[in-house]
Amino acid sequence: MGxxxxxxxxxxxxxxxxxxxxxxxxxxFAVALxxxxxxxxxxxxxxxxxxxxxxxxxxxxxAENRKLERRAEHLCRILGFSHSYLTIESxxxxxxxxxxxxxxxxxxxxKLRQEYEHNTELLAALNxxxxxxxxxKRAESTDEFAHYRSxxxxxxxxxxGRGRFFVIVFFDGDPPLNGTVFEMKDGxxxxxxxxxxxxxxxxxxxxxxxxxxxxxxxxxFRPKDM
Numbered sequence: 001m002g003x004x005x006x007x008x009x010x011x012x013x014x015x016x017x018x019x020x021x022x023x024x025x026x027x028x029f030a031v032a033l034x035x036x037x038x039x040x041x042x043x044x045x046x047x048x049x050x051x052x053x054x055x056x057x058x059x060x061x062x063a064e065n066r067k068l069e070r071r072a073e074h075l076c077r078i079l080g081f082s083h084s085y086l087t088i089e090s091x092x093x094x095x096x097x098x099x100x101x102x103x104x105x106x107x108x109x110x111k112l113r114q115e116y117e118h119n120t121e122l123l124a125a126l127n128x129x130x131x132x133x134x135x136x137k138r139a140e141s142t143d144e145f146a147h148y149r150s151x152x153x154x155x156x157x158x159x160x161g162r163g164r165f166f167v168i169v170f171f172d173g174d175p176p177l178n179g180t181v182f183e184m185k186d187g188x189x190x191x192x193x194x195x196x197x198x199x200x201x202x203x204x205x206x207x208x209x210x211x212x213x214x215x216x217x218x219x220x221f222r223p224k225d226m
Contacts, residue, residue, distance in 0.1 A: 046148050046157040046180050047102025049109060053143045057095040061136035065097060066218070072129050073221055079122040083112050084222045086160045088215040091198065092205065094138075098215065102160045109145075146182035146190060154178040156194070161222070163194025165201040166215040169208045176208040
């Protein structure tokens, strides 16, 4: 769930701090101007800020980690967590689970942070899960924020909650294939491309080079009022 790792590694995120194209362009333009943004508008274009929390798991810990994440998702649902997030797990490479939180502005990040810090019941419950997850990791979890780079992005945009498989590539210079590009704080870039099948994901990953990773969607959390 990102945005609050002290609550859960899912949420390490904030602890540190097919729509028609014309509709997508209009809604993204509204976001860029800072105007009012409805839920449907926000869902029609890529997040301007993407929070990426990563758990680096021991090979034999995947099943247990899934159970804890499902428990965390249940707690978020019954204890009033108010923001959607996407959980994905690695198909290729080392065992990892990522939690992606999308925001349209820094003000939205800060608003969610404050709401979360005041939800003490949820905070305590997720802290308990964080402690249980500690023995499942092969390395300390990480959390960082990346910013959308429209000039480098091509093709269908990343919309959290859509797509079954994800090809993710960290790169320098030009994008190795079409996809949605985000830039990290250190200047490195991350491309995300969604597909509906694992076979398509494998073909794209092979074309993108040795640094490409394949992930699959584990679950997408949506608050009840969305």
